[in-house]
Amino acid sequence: MATFASLGLSEWLMEQCKQMGIARPTQVQENCIPAILEGRDCMGCAKTGSGKTAAFVLPVLQKLAEDPYGIFCLVLTPTRLELAYQIAEQFRVLGKPLGLKDCIIVGGMDMVAQALELSKKPHIVVATPGRLADHIRSSDTFNMKRIRFLILDEADRLLEQGCTDFTKDLEVILGVVPAKRQTLLFSATLTDTLQELKSIAMNKPFFWENKSDVRTVEELDQRYLLAPEKVKDAYLVHLIQKFQDEHDDWSIIIFTNTCKNCQILTMMLREFRFPAISLHSMMKQRQRFANLAKFKSNIFKVLIATDVAARGLDIPTVQVVINHNTPGLPKIYIHRVGRTARAGRRGVSITLVTQYDIHLVNAIEEQIQAKLKEYPVEEKEVLKILTQVNVTRRQCEIKLESTDFDEKKEINKKKQMILEGKKRGKMNLKKFKKRSRRKSERCRKTN
Numbered sequence: 001m002a003t004f005a006s007l008g009l010s011e012w013l014m015e016q017c018k019q020m021g022i023a024r025p026t027q028v029q030e031n032c033i034p035a036i037l038e039g040r041d042c043m044g045c046a047k048t049g050s051g052k053t054a055a056f057v058l059p060v061l062q063k064l065a066e067d068p069y070g071i072f073c074l075v076l077t078p079t080r081l082e083l084a085y086q087i088a089e090q091f092r093v094l095g096k097p098l099g100l101k102d103c104i105i106v107g108g109m110d111m112v113a114q115a116l117e118l119s120k121k122p123h124i125v126v127a128t129p130g131r132l133a134d135h136i137r138s139s140d141t142f143n144m145k146r147i148r149f150l151i152l153d154e155a156d157r158l159l160e161q162g163c164t165d166f167t168k169d170l171e172v173i174l175g176v177v178p179a180k181r182q183t184l185l186f187s188a189t190l191t192d193t194l195q196e197l198k199s200i201a202m203n204k205p206f207f208w209e210n211k212s213d214v215r216t217v218e219e220l221d222q223r224y225l226l227a228p229e230k231v232k233d234a235y236l237v238h239l240i241q242k243f244q245d246e247h248d249d250w251s252i253i254i255f256t257n258t259c260k261n262c263q264i265l266t267m268m269l270r271e272f273r274f275p276a277i278s279l280h281s282m283m284k285q286r287q288r289f290a291n292l293a294k295f296k297s298n299i300f301k302v303l304i305a306t307d308v309a310a311r312g313l314d315i316p317t318v319q320v321v322i323n324h325n326t327p328g329l330p331k332i333y334i335h336r337v338g339r340t341a342r343a344g345r346r347g348v349s350i351t352l353v354t355q356y357d358i359h360l361v362n363a364i365e366e367q368i369q370a371k372l373k374e375y376p377v378e379e380k381e382v383l384k385i386l387t388q389v390n391v392t393r394r395q396c397e398i399k400l401e402s403t404d405f406d407e408k409k410e411i412n413k414k415k416q417m418i419l420e421g422k423k424r425g426k427m428n429l430k431k432f433k434k435r436s437r438r439k440s441e442r443c444r445k446t447n
């Protein structure tokens with residue numbers, strides 16, 4: 001069995017690992033660290049929770065210690081604050097003896113303060129592509145000409161043209177980083193974007209993938225629960241009650257499909273006195289960060305989230321993931337359920353499946369190469385709470401309608417369109433906000 005010493009890692013880094021309770025390398029670390037130390041580009045595809053972050057943080061720190069200068073390494077990540085902070089924290093903790101300077105460049109935070117930080121030449125920059133590209137376009141107080149490492153974490157997501165398309169921003173960034181660099185790409189789901197990724201890691205990359213048929217971890221007990229749409233919430237309440245009664249130290253993440261649903265479910269679960277808190281993209285960054293901190297520190301044991309929390313988040317206390325909706329893409333399923341059963345721990349995932357979602361479950365099973373097992377539930381118990389749950393949900397919906405939630409959503413959508421250049425100049429945001437305020441005033445009065 002490999003040790004960190006046999007991978008060529010310096011004494012001081014092994015000591016840092018020891019302090020973090022990391023004794024032996026995981027497979028992705030064992031395979032990728034030597035290749036990165038040799039100077040090769042690297043693509044690492046390993047299951048969720050298998051230690052991919054340290055697989056790139058450790059060799060980068062070792063190289064940084066040999067020749068320290070800023071800006072030495074740029075890490076790109078698709079989601080804003082949460083994941084970026086987590087990565088920066090691993091650099092900070094493992095790189096403590098170096099007096100490491102890092103900087104986080106993500107949307108929703110003050111541009112001027114970020115520009116100032118960038119001008120101070122931090123060793124490590126962790127950024128989302130959109131905000132970093134904005135800085136590159138608008139500022140000449142920093143440059144990335146000497147970057148030695150470019151890392152794309154959740155690399156496949158960065159190249160996808162989903163609801164947020166990063167490709168234009170990536171082009172801007174790739175235009176300013178030197179061609180002579182090491183490029184490291186990591187994800188639990190790299191394979192369907194391999195060709196695009198190879199055009200970024202051009203230097204005959206070392207490619208490592210878990211050689212296992214099943215694409216989720218063995219320690220994860222994957223279940224499904226057939227629940228018609230109208231009784232889904234009653235099943236949800238029943239499940240949470242059951243887990244809370246049986247394991248009061250367990251934390252649960254519930255994934256849902258929209259921000260609005262996330263908000264309503266949180267309100268509803270709170271009505272039932274569950275310690276629930278939400279995380280979605282319509283919340284202010286500060287609020288998102290605060291909520292996540294409360295969940296991580298176990299003040300709140302139930303987190304209701306959209307897919308902003310599906311990738312990368314590493315919270316060891318999460319024992320259960322519930323999919324309130326069946327994910328439309330198997331890849332999203334893999335990342336969502338990967339929030340539990342991390343680093344060798346056990347975990348359970350339960351996917352609520354309506355009669356219309358069977359084909360989605362088939363697609364998931366085909367992709368992960370494993371069958372989900374049915375989760376047994378006492379229907380009688382669910383029926384007992386059905387009316388109360390549905391009435392409470394309706395009350396929460398009405399309450400939410402009386403706020404300006406929908407208008408805020410519209411404003412965010414239009415802002416996004418302006419940012420993406422789709423509606424430049426055509427929209428007067430101030431006027432729109434004013435109209436929205438009047439509309440929600442009217443709505444409040446009628447309710």
Ligand SMILES: Nc1ncnc2c1ncn2[C@@H]1O[C@H](COP(=O)(O)OP(=O)(O)OP(=O)(O)O)[C@@H](O)[C@H]1O
Binds near residue numbers: 051
């Ligand atoms: N060699 C190791 N031994 C034990 N624990 C480790 C080791 N390396 C990393 N860890 C821990 O494992 C956990 C998961 O690691 P990490 O977040 O890097 O997973 P990941 O592979 O990036 O997962 P995801 O695909 O979900 O982002 C972290 O808490 C990390 O500190």
